[in-house]
Amino acid sequence: MITLRHIGKTFPATRRQAAVTALDDVTLTVDRGQVMGVVGPSGSGKSTLARIVNLLERPTTGTVTVDGTELTALTSARELNRARRGIGMIFQQFNLLDSRTALANVELPLELAGVGRAERRARAGELLERVGLGDKLGSHPAQLSGGQRQRVAIARALAPRPKVLLCDEATSALDPVSTASVLDLLRTLTEELDLTTVLITHEMDVVKRACDHVTLLEAGRVVDAGALGDVVRRPHSPLATRLLPHPALPAGDQVVELTVGGDGHDAVLTELIRRYAVQVAVVAGSVETLGDQRFGRLQLRVDGAPQDVRAALDYLAQSGAAEAPADRELAGAVA
Amino acid sequence: MIDWDRIGPALWQSTVETSYMVSVSMGLSVLLGVPLGVLLLLTAPDGLVPRRVVSTVVGGIVNAGRSVPFIVLLVLVAPVTRLFTGTTIGSTATIVPLTIAAVPFFARLVEASLREVAPGKVEAARAMGASTGQIVRSVLLPEARPGLVAAGTVTLIALISYSAMAGAIGGGGLGDFAIRYGYQRFDTAVTLACVVVLLVMVQVLQSAGDRLARRLAHR
Numbered sequence: 001m002i003t004l005r006h007i008g009k010t011f012p013a014t015r016r017q018a019a020v021t022a023l024d025d026v027t028l029t030v031d032r033g034q035v036m037g038v039v040g041p042s043g044s045g046k047s048t049l050a051r052i053v054n055l056l057e058r059p060t061t062g063t064v065t066v067d068g069t070e071l072t073a074l075t076s077a078r079e080l081n082r083a084r085r086g087i088g089m090i091f092q093q094f095n096l097l098d099s100r101t102a103l104a105n106v107e108l109p110l111e112l113a114g115v116g117r118a119e120r121r122a123r124a125g126e127l128l129e130r131v132g133l134g135d136k137l138g139s140h141p142a143q144l145s146g147g148q149r150q151r152v153a154i155a156r157a158l159a160p161r162p163k164v165l166l167c168d169e170a171t172s173a174l175d176p177v178s179t180a181s182v183l184d185l186l187r188t189l190t191e192e193l194d195l196t197t198v199l200i201t202h203e204m205d206v207v208k209r210a211c212d213h214v215t216l217l218e219a220g221r222v223v224d225a226g227a228l229g230d231v232v233r234r235p236h237s238p239l240a241t242r243l244l245p246h247p248a249l250p251a252g253d254q255v256v257e258l259t260v261g262g263d264g265h266d267a268v269l270t271e272l273i274r275r276y277a278v279q280v281a282v283v284a285g286s287v288e289t290l291g292d293q294r295f296g297r298l299q300l301r302v303d304g305a306p307q308d309v310r311a312a313l314d315y316l317a318q319s320g321a322a323e324a325p326a327d328r329e330l331a332g333a334v335a
Numbered sequence: 336m337i338d339w340d341r342i343g344p345a346l347w348q349s350t351v352e353t354s355y356m357v358s359v360s361m362g363l364s365v366l367l368g369v370p371l372g373v374l375l376l377l378t379a380p381d382g383l384v385p386r387r388v389v390s391t392v393v394g395g396i397v398n399a400g401r402s403v404p405f406i407v408l409l410v411l412v413a414p415v416t417r418l419f420t421g422t423t424i425g426s427t428a429t430i431v432p433l434t435i436a437a438v439p440f441f442a443r444l445v446e447a448s449l450r451e452v453a454p455g456k457v458e459a460a461r462a463m464g465a466s467t468g469q470i471v472r473s474v475l476l477p478e479a480r481p482g483l484v485a486a487g488t489v490t491l492i493a494l495i496s497y498s499a500m501a502g503a504i505g506g507g508g509l510g511d512f513a514i515r516y517g518y519q520r521f522d523t524a525v526t527l528a529c530v531v532v533l534l535v536m537v538q539v540l541q542s543a544g545d546r547l548a549r550r551l552a553h554r
Contacts, residue, residue, distance in 0.1 A: 054462055077466065084464035095459035098553050099477045108473065109463040140553040160463070 001196040002030040002053060002164060007062035009048055009220075022048040023059070024220040030213070032163075035190050035197045037211035039242075042202060045220040050168045050200045054087045055080060067163050085113055088157030092169035094149040096141040096156070102128060103137040106155045113160055127155035131185060147178030154185065158193065165190070165197045171206060183210040204242050208290050214239060228290045232297075233259050244297050247284035255283055256302060256316060261295035268319050269298075276312040278304035342525055345512060350532055352426040353508035356501075357494045360433035364490060367438045369483075371397070372445025373471055383457070383467050400439035405497050408436055409504055426507035433497055441490045448482030449475050481552035488544025492537050499533060509533055 009023040022045040030036040040046045051057040052064060055071050064071045067086055074080045096105050106124035115123075128137055131151040141149050150170060157165060167186065171179040187210050190197045199211055207214050207228075215225040216239050224231065224239040231239045244259070260268055273280055285298040302309050375397070377383050378390040403411065409432045413423045416431040452475055460474045476483070502510025509529045517526030 056458060056461055081464035081466060084462060087462070089459070089462040091455060091459060093453070093455050095453070095455040097456060097474065097478055099480060099551070108460075111473065112460070112463055112465045112469050142553050166462075 001032040001034075001067060002028070002036075002198065003063075003065040004028040004049075004052070005063045005065075007049070007052060007059045007064070009045070009052065009057065010060045022220055023052070026062075026217075026220070026222055028215060028222065028225070030196055030198060032196050033190070033194060034213050035187065035199060035211045037199045037201060037207035037214040038217060039201055039204060039207055039214060039239075040217035043219075044217040046200045046202075046217050047168055049217065050089075050166050050198060053164070053166055053198060054084050054089060085109070085160045086162050087164045087166060088160070088162040089166040089168065090150065090153045090157050090170045092172045094141070094146075094153045094173075096149055096152055098141055101138050101140055102133060102144065102152045102155075105141070105152055106159050109156060109160045123159060124155070127158055128152070130189075131155045145178070146174050147182060150174065150178070150182050151185065154182075154189070158189065161193075163194075163196060165195050167197065167199045167201075169200055169202070172201070172203070179206070180209065186210055208243065208288060210291075212291050214243075216242075229293060229295075232290065232295050243290060244288050244295055245286055247286045247297060247299055255299040256313060258298045258300055258316065259295065260298060261287075261293060268316070271319075272312055272315060276304070276315065277308045278302050278312045342516075342528060345516070346525075346528055346532065349507075349509045349512035349529070353495070353498055353510075353533075353536075356426045356429050356433060356498045356506075356508055357491065360430045360437055360494055360498075361487075361491050363430070363434045364437040364441045364494075365487065367434070368441035368490075369445055369476075371438065371442035372449065373475070375442060375446040376449045376475075377467065377471075383470065397439040397442055400435065401443070405432075405436050405500055406503065408432055409501060409506075424505045424507075429498060429501040429506035429508070432501065433494055436497055437490055437494055440493060441486065444486035444489065445479075445483060448479045448486050451482055452478045481548045484544060484548040484551060488541060488548075491540055491544070495533060495536060495540075499529075 005027055007023050007026040007028075008021070011020045011022060013019040026045075026049065028036075028049075038046045038049060048057055052059050053066065055064060059072065063073070066083065069083055071080065071083055074083060097108065100108070103121070103124050106127055107120045110120040110123060125134075125137060128134060131154055133148060133151055133155070136144060136148065136152075141152070144152065153170075165186075170186075171182055174182060183206060186197060186199070189195060199206060201207065211228060213225075213227050214231060216223045224237050226234075226239070228243065231237060232244045234240050246257070258268065269280070272278075279302070281301045281303070283299050283301050285296055287294060287296040289295075302312055304312070371393070374393060375390070378386040378393070380387070380390070382390075412432050412435055415435070416423050416428050419431050420428045422428050456474055456478060457470055460470045465473065498506065498508050499510030499513070502508060502512070502514050505511060509532055513526050513529035516522050517524075517529065
């Protein structure tokens with residue numbers, strides 16, 4: 001649905017500062033129906049990346065393709081404006097018009113597209129109802145809370161029935177409760193309306209709650225990317241460490257680290273104990289909910305006869321769930 | 336003692352003339368100043384359609400218009416005034432220099448008010464696929480309304496004081512009345528009466544403008 005190929009973006013030097021390379025050879029694909037989280041520290045280029053998807057910012061190099069249309073190849077402003085109607089966007093600061101009521105704010109994109117008044121009204125009312133603001137149609141943004149304003153902004157972004165929704169730090173100005181409910185709303189809407197969503201954020205919790213795919217940007221480059229379930233199972237990838245922290249390890253223990261959860265890896269621990277004559281102790285562990293799946297990272301001490309321990313560890317290695325920290329001796333102590 | 340039978344009708348007549356001059360030139364200033372202010376904003380280096388030459392030339396003309404003292408401008412534009420109205424005396428003739436003085440003044444205030452609109456709102460409209468014209472009509476002007484009303488009030492009051500100044504060269508209205516009767520004939524009562532009428536006008540317009548701006552600002 002969204003394909004960015006070899007995107008580079010350099011802001012030319014100004015009187016005040018030297019030229020800045022915000023993005024460097026970024027290639028990224030978001031398939032239909034995915035919720036892609038783009039994370040990274042501030043200054044990593046993630047907001048620039050969001051603005052490049054709908055060409056608010058034109059890339060210096062590379063191509064942007066959304067829903068089969070190569071936006072970077074469009075030459076007329078009219079064509080680009082039409083393409084932008086298929087891409088909704090919400091912002092950290094909501095960017096609602098203070099002079100308009102919630103209903104009139106949601107009507108705005110339809111007005112711009114030339115939709116008639118009655119149809120506009122009906123669609124805007126229906127959307128505000130959908131985001132839980134059916135009783136706030138006549139309120140001005142100043143009369144609404146931050147969470148409510150972002151819901152109006154979501155309704156506004158969805159009014160022209162876009163296929164893609166861009167969220168640029170959409171929850172960064174909200175309190176934790178509003179953040180959670182806005183993220184859940186985004187997730188439900190993505191499913192129900194068959195949207196493809198890109199969620200720009202600096203908070204890993206946002207990715208954990210709302211995304212199914214994730215890309216890590218650092219200094220304008222993609223450092224790590226993948227489906228959430230795959231990424232956590234690569235225990236020493238930069239994202240896995242952020243999504244599912246390595247538990248603190250008690251000193252002096254010889255351990256094996258196991259990542260469990262998601263689909264198909266739940267049974268590993270049970271099987272281990274059932275099949276091998278070893279004693280298994282969990283010495284440390286952390287558990288996280290990622291999307292709608294739960295993942296755990298456990299550190300185990302496996303004790304028993306040397307050949308049993310060896311067999312058990314081989315089994316773990318084969319299962320794909322275990323990976324011993326490279327710098328640690330992987331061996332069970334003989335009782 | 337003020338002799339109302341003597342002053343009254345002339346004072347009323349002058350007030351009507353002043354209102355006429357000020358309202359017509361205010362109307363013209365809005366008609367010309369708003370597009371000019373929009374042009375200044377859009378063509379600025381950081382505007383939506385940066386045009387260096389247009390911005391420099393138009394900005395230069397606006398600055399020139401604002402830097403000439405009004406009393407000098409009155410004399411300077413006399414030929415233009417004659418061209419439009421056939422005379423340089425009287426309240427209709429005064430509308431021309433008043434408008435020429437107020438348009439650049441108001442245009443700069445319009446530009447400043449539009450600049451106050453949060454850039455994020457413009458960005459959101461661009462993301463919706465709005466054209467530049469649509470951004471001006473649907474986002475910038477409506478969002479800047481409280482600021483525009485305040486700018487209009489300031490301009491209106493400046494026009495009242497300018498119009499009184501035009502009285503010095505026979506421009507009609509309260510200024511004219513005060514100078515010819517109050518000053519030249521040493522009739523202090525006339526001067527005072529004119530001052531009071533002007534004072535009331537300014538007070539009423541300012542508080543009406545403030546009230547309107549407050550009502551339009553949904554904050």
